[in-house]
Amino acid sequence: MATQREVRNRIASFKNIQKITRAMEAVSAARLRRAEKRIAALRPYADALRRMAAQAASDAGPEIGRIPLLATREREEHVGVLLITADRGLAGAFNSQIVRSGIQLAAQIESDGARAVWFASGRRGISSLTFRGRELAGSFSGYTDRPGYRDARRIGDAVISAFLDGAVDRVEVIYNAYVSPLNQVATRATLLPASAAAVRAAGEGEAGDHKARRALPEYEPEPNQLLRELVPHYIEISIYRALLESAASEHGARMTAMRSATENAGELIQDLTLAMNRARQAEITQQILEVVAGAGELA
Amino acid sequence: MPHTKFPCEVLTPEGEAFNDEVEQVSTRTTLGLIGILANHAPLLARLEPTELRLYRSDSEILRYAQGEGFMQVADSRALLLVGEATPIEELDRAELESSRARALQLLETTPEDSEARARAARQLKRAETFLGLIGADARH
Numbered sequence: 001m002a003t004q005r006e007v008r009n010r011i012a013s014f015k016n017i018q019k020i021t022r023a024m025e026a027v028s029a030a031r032l033r034r035a036e037k038r039i040a041a042l043r044p045y046a047d048a049l050r051r052m053a054a055q056a057a058s059d060a061g062p063e064i065g066r067i068p069l070l071a072t073r074e075r076e077e078h079v080g081v082l083l084i085t086a087d088r089g090l091a092g093a094f095n096s097q098i099v100r101s102g103i104q105l106a107a108q109i110e111s112d113g114a115r116a117v118w119f120a121s122g123r124r125g126i127s128s129l130t131f132r133g134r135e136l137a138g139s140f141s142g143y144t145d146r147p148g149y150r151d152a153r154r155i156g157d158a159v160i161s162a163f164l165d166g167a168v169d170r171v172e173v174i175y176n177a178y179v180s181p182l183n184q185v186a187t188r189a190t191l192l193p194a195s196a197a198a199v200r201a202a203g204e205g206e207a208g209d210h211k212a213r214r215a216l217p218e219y220e221p222e223p224n225q226l227l228r229e230l231v232p233h234y235i236e237i238s239i240y241r242a243l244l245e246s247a248a249s250e251h252g253a254r255m256t257a258m259r260s261a262t263e264n265a266g267e268l269i270q271d272l273t274l275a276m277n278r279a280r281q282a283e284i285t286q287q288i289l290e291v292v293a294g295a296g297e298l299a
Numbered sequence: 300m301p302h303t304k305f306p307c308e309v310l311t312p313e314g315e316a317f318n319d320e321v322e323q324v325s326t327r328t329t330l331g332l333i334g335i336l337a338n339h340a341p342l343l344a345r346l347e348p349t350e351l352r353l354y355r356s357d358s359e360i361l362r363y364a365q366g367e368g369f370m371q372v373a374d375s376r377a378l379l380l381v382g383e384a385t386p387i388e389e390l391d392r393a394e395l396e397s398s399r400a401r402a403l404q405l406l407e408t409t410p411e412d413s414e415a416r417a418r419a420a421r422q423l424k425r426a427e428t429f430l431g432l433i434g435a436d437a438r439h
Binding site for chain 2: 044
């Protein structure tokens with residue numbers, strides 16, 4: 001049986017752990033609020049961009065089918081898999097569920113007779129893939145808890161170039177979509193080719209009645225050329241959005257992980273306090289028994 | 300003579316850079332420099348890295364280092380969607396210089412006619428344009 005001193009030391013160390021996890025929870029909560037604000041800040045931009053793309057698409061007419069970034073390829077030999085993870089751990093299953101989905105997707109791609117080409121954002125994903133002996137065509141890190149648009153552009157440069165230069169025929173992205181601080185869902189989406197239908201449909205309804213009363217605008221350059229330029233931008237925004245959602249999810253996941261760590265430490269402290277009290281009581285009982293026995297001897 | 304004012308909004312993916320009334324917007328499209336006054340004809344244009352000037356009045360001119368993007372003019376409103384819009388005095392020379400160096404290196408190593416090379420060329424253009432703005436700003 002552990003002595004009182006040992007138990008007391010363990011309680012003290014759990015209390016220290018609890019202080020740290022509680023502080024980490026508070027930090028994550030503050031960062032989560034900031035990340036949520038950044039998602040909100042992107043929305044007006046993304047909406048306006050979609051409306052512009054939809055307008056250019058409706059004025060470009062059938063040309064839209066000839067934009068390489070919107071064209072599905074009949075034969076897929078290489079499929080890019082972009083994993084969006086975090087630079088740091090201590091966030092529950094946040095990183096591992098992304099890597100797991102990625103590996104599953106790669107197995108599926110390989111069983112379809114194509115090869116997976118890996119891209120990873122976040123140190124955790126990079127090191128997991130490297131550890132598994134996968135070669136990375138692009139790796140990006142150092143920003144995951146506070147991604148900027150510039151970071152999304154760097155990833156966009158890599159995957160869009162790979163697609164247009166023929167290194168990959170399709171790109172799938174896997175990231176933690178932000179549902180709530182308690183709930184992050186590993187989500188897979190096709191990044192490239194972008195869906196022509198989605199570009200056209202965006203802003204429909206409102207685009208319809210706008211068009212009726214609005215004169216055909218002047219275009220610089222021509223609508224189909226402008227659309228060609230808009231689509232990569234649209235894809236970069238999708239990547240930025242995934243990075244932001246992943247960042248919010250990361251803080252949410254860490255907040256939840258740290259909260260349960262704090263609770264677990266609390267339970268352990270309670271159990272140990274109970275054990276310590278029991279040990280102390282046992283010692284007292286023992287001493288009383290000894291005194292009583294001693295008194296019996298004397299009597 | 301004061302010009303008529305019209306609403307102008309400058310959005311970046313990281314948030315709103317400007318949203319107020321202006322007398323004139325001056326920027327650069329693929330065809331060259333363009334100035335937008337009130338009641339300009341509807342326009343949808345691609346923008347190149349340049350100095351974006353927003354004239355609140357003849358004497359008050361806001362100057363930004365503006366990245367690539369798009370501009371829509373409709374119903375006498377200007378909406379600019381740009382990758383970045385940084386007040387010129389906040390530009391980071393060291394960052395721009397390293398970006399220029401990276402772009403030059405990429406231009407050396409990427410194959411001709413590749414998308415990777417085209418993107419490196421755009422990165423170079425941005426870095427050089429912005430570095431030029433810092434130079435011009437220092438001389439002011």
